[in-house]
Amino acid sequence: MILxxxxxxxxxxxxxxxxxxxxxxxQVDAPNVATLDYIKELxxxxxxxxxxxxxxYDENSPQVDSAIFDLGIPVLGICYGMQFMxxxxxxxxKRSDKREYGFAELAIKEPCRIFEGIExxxxxxxxxGDSISKLPEGFMPTGTTDNTPFAAAADPARxxxxxxxxPEVEHSLKGRExxxxxxxxxxxxxRTWTMENVVKSSIEEIKTTVGDKKVILGLSGxxxxxxxxxxxxxxxxxxxxxxxxxxGLMRLNEREKLEESLTDKLxxxxxxxxxSERFLTALDGVSDPEQKRKLIGNIFIDVFEDEAAKVEGxxxxxxxxxxxxxxxxxxxxxxxxxxxxSHHNVGGLPEDMKxxxxxxxxxxxxxxxxxxxxxxxxxxxxxxxxxFPGPGLGIRVLGEITxxxxxxxxxxxxxxxxxxxxxxxxxxxWQSFAVLLPIKSVGVMGDQRTYDYTVAMRAVTSxxxxxxxxxxxxxxxxxxxxxxxxxxxxxxxxxxxxxxSKPPGTIEWE
Numbered sequence: 129m130i131l132x133x134x135x136x137x138x139x140x141x142x143x144x145x146x147x148x149x150x151x152x153x154x155q156v157d158a159p160n161v162a163t164l165d166y167i168k169e170l171x172x173x174x175x176x177x178x179x180x181x182x183x184x185y186d187e188n189s190p191q192v193d194s195a196i197f198d199l200g201i202p203v204l205g206i207c208y209g210m211q212f213m214x215x216x217x218x219x220x221x222k223r224s225d226k227r228e229y230g231f232a233e234l235a236i237k238e239p240c241r242i243f244e245g246i247e248x249x250x251x252x253x254x255x256x257g258d259s260i261s262k263l264p265e266g267f268m269p270t271g272t273t274d275n276t277p278f279a280a281a282a283d284p285a286r287x288x289x290x291x292x293x294x295p296e297v298e299h300s301l302k303g304r305e306x307x308x309x310x311x312x313x314x315x316x317x318x319r320t321w322t323m324e325n326v327v328k329s330s331i332e333e334i335k336t337t338v339g340d341k342k343v344i345l346g347l348s349g350x351x352x353x354x355x356x357x358x359x360x361x362x363x364x365x366x367x368x369x370x371x372x373x374x375x376g377l378m379r380l381n382e383r384e385k386l387e388e389s390l391t392d393k394l395x396x397x398x399x400x401x402x403x404s405e406r407f408l409t410a411l412d413g414v415s416d417p418e419q420k421r422k423l424i425g426n427i428f429i430d431v432f433e434d435e436a437a438k439v440e441g442x443x444x445x446x447x448x449x450x451x452x453x454x455x456x457x458x459x460x461x462x463x464x465x466x467x468x469x470s471h472h473n474v475g476g477l478p479e480d481m482k483x484x485x486x487x488x489x490x491x492x493x494x495x496x497x498x499x500x501x502x503x504x505x506x507x508x509x510x511x512x513x514x515x516f517p518g519p520g521l522g523i524r525v526l527g528e529i530t531x532x533x534x535x536x537x538x539x540x541x542x543x544x545x546x547x548x549x550x551x552x553x554x555x556x557x558w559q560s561f562a563v564l565l566p567i568k569s570v571g572v573m574g575d576q577r578t579y580d581y582t583v584a585m586r587a588v589t590s591x592x593x594x595x596x597x598x599x600x601x602x603x604x605x606x607x608x609x610x611x612x613x614x615x616x617x618x619x620x621x622x623x624x625x626x627x628x629s630k631p632p633g634t635i636e637w638e
Contacts, residue, residue, distance in 0.1 A: 130154040130311065131172040133162050134455070135180030135190045135208050141452060143178060143206070143296045145493060146307050151319035155491070156455050159192040167196060174202040174315035177209025179294060183258050184208070184215050185223060202287035202314045204242075207256050210290030214281070217264035217288075229255050231299060232273040240270045240282045241313045242289050246302045252279070253299035256292060287314055323496070323503040327359070330488045334363035338444055343368045343486055344436050345446035347398060348518070349386040352448030352489060354510050355501040357396055359488045360446050362504070366397050368446065369439045373431050375424065376404025377520030377529075379545075380538040389510055403431045407522075408531065415527045415566075417638035424519040436483075445483040449490045450497065495591075514559045515593065523638040527566030532619075533581075537564040539617045540583045547609045548587070557599045558590035562613075563626075563637050571621030573614075580621040583613055587625075588635055596630040 130147050134140045134156050147154040155170070167175070175196060182189040194216045197203065205213040211221045236248035252273070260278040263269065267288070271280030279292045289310065295303030311317045343360055347353050347370040360368045370390070374383050383400065390396050410423050436442060489497055501511035517523055524541075525533050541562040548560045563584040571578040585606075590596035610623040626633075 129170065129172050130174050130176060130315070130317065131162065131167060131170055132156045132176045132178060133192055133209070134158050135178050135212070136182065137179035137207070138181075139294055139296050140178045141455060141493070143176060144451075146296045146304065147176075147311065148321060148493070148496070149304075150308060150311055150317075151321045152311050152317045153321040156451075159190045162192055162196075164193045164195050164199075167199065167201075172201060173317050174204065174310065176310075177203065177205040177212060179207030179209060179255070182208065183223065184211050184221055185258070197286075197288070202310070203289070204310050204314075205288075205290040206296070207292060207294060210281070210292055211256075211258060211260060213288065213290055214260050214264055214267070217267075219260060219264040219267065220262035221258050222261040223258055232275065232279070232293065234271050234273055234279055234293065236271050236280075238268055238270045238282075240284060240289070242280070242282065242291070242306050242309050243270065244309050244313060246305055251299070251301045252293035252295070252303070253297050254293050260290075260292070289314070323499045326492075326496075326500060327362075327503055330359055331363045334360055334486060334488060337486060338364055338367070340367065341444060342439060342442040343444040343446045344439050344442045344483070345370050346432055347372045347390070347396075348516070349382070349390065349510075349513070350448070350516055351494075351501060351511060351513050352450060352497060354390070354394075354448075354506065354513075355497050355504070356446055356448040356487075356489050357390075358394060358501070358504055358506055360486060361394070361396055368397060369442070370396055370398040371432060371435045372398055372400045373428055373435075374400065374402045374404055375407040375428065375520060375522075377407065377424070377522045377534070379516075379521065380542040389507060393507055399435060401431060401435055403427070406431070408529070411522065411529045413528060417523060420522050420529070420638070421519050424522050428518075443484060444486045446486045446488075448497075449487040451489075451491050451493055454490050512555050514554070514557075514561075517636055523636055524561065525564045526637060533564055536581060536617060536619045537562055537583075540564070540613045540620060543612045543616065544585055544609055547605065547612065551602070551605050553587075553599070553601065553605070556589070557587050557601075558593065558596060559635060560585075560587040560599070562586075569622050573621060578621045580619050582622040582624060583617070583620050584624050584626050584637070585609065586635070586637070588630070590630075590635075593635060596635050598627045598629055 132143055132154055140156055144154050144156050215221050232252050232254045233249045234252040236243050263281050266283040267281045269278050270282050273279045276292055281290045293300055295306045345357050347357055357370050391398055407427055410427055414420055498511050521534055521537055522529055525537055544560055544562050548554050565582045565584055567582055568579050569582055587599040587601055588596040589599050606625055613623050614620055
């Protein structure tokens, strides 16, 4: 395995993804987590020090125990990570008045194992302020750019390598090859990180952790909770009870489809709870999006707790927590105030539930979860299901929520999904859905004046939902969807397409 020490880089998850693309397992840990004893216990084949937004001269700049350089483990420092390594080992880093950002041409000056098989020059991508002015003893310069004399350096005897640029981004054209050289030529890693092995090891770990005790899991039907449920089910069978809460804010025939897929095809032990009337009554007259979210979340907690209490002997709570949530809940700088978000919750479940956690996906990224689902034979329509927000259609009906408005949205959304699938775009876009706007406009249908609702269509491409771009769908597909929605959905006479990226917009409208 490879340990990635996160110094706050916006690309830390990308480094991990790159490593795992080579079927090598890796973990991302904050400096305060990666203590010397922790590293010794992990026994990694290599360590990658990530980039970060700080200068090593900043008062609270992230650091790790300098003794890591005495462990005999190969180290690759990237950007800030290289500067930290150089400074710690006796070199010098100078403050820069001007930041170097963007494309650069790297000239390879000395052969080294990181650059094996890579022709010079090659394009790389820079993002740094400070620069290295003097290398530590034992290091030699291996690469340079017009603005950075020490763009790469190495101490081959100790297997220490530094890259001032970012090999993990697409703009560094030979970055993957450089990372591959570090993993296999320098660290001697093996390609054992496969979904087949993940299934086997996860099942064994769940069996060891849970034993003959019972687990409850809040099942939404999304890919994360579904894959987590199937994995736990394979380990403990009927000792897993899944709870599906129908909040009345689901898509068209969603509960019926999930009952068939999850119960009949996957043989999961599921309790379907119809709480739709309770949710819709509480939401009557509420139009503020934050108030909607809080109401929906609080009622979900109450319903889930009531049902969980009926499962006699349950000691564990299963969750579909993913690795990005774990990474983002760690503090790079050590203080609780720096944590981006907490991940130990299902819709904000209270801490006093007294249930121990089972999170079999907590070291997996979204694409790996889908691959794991395919490995376990989960039906394609579940594995490749697009993300759906926890509050459901409650945040896609803008303004007041009524049964009539929900029904309009369900019908419009079903048409969009059907046409997107038919055109072969369902797996190509991250999300595609309808939003019912709280406005009406004048139209003409069948020589008659209409005054009906407007539906907005949203379709975005993304890899992780951190950023997203609006999907450039074919015009004939958009025309077909618009024609069907306006003709088939009673109460709609106008349709618009959202061409806002994230940022500045968000994927959901509320």
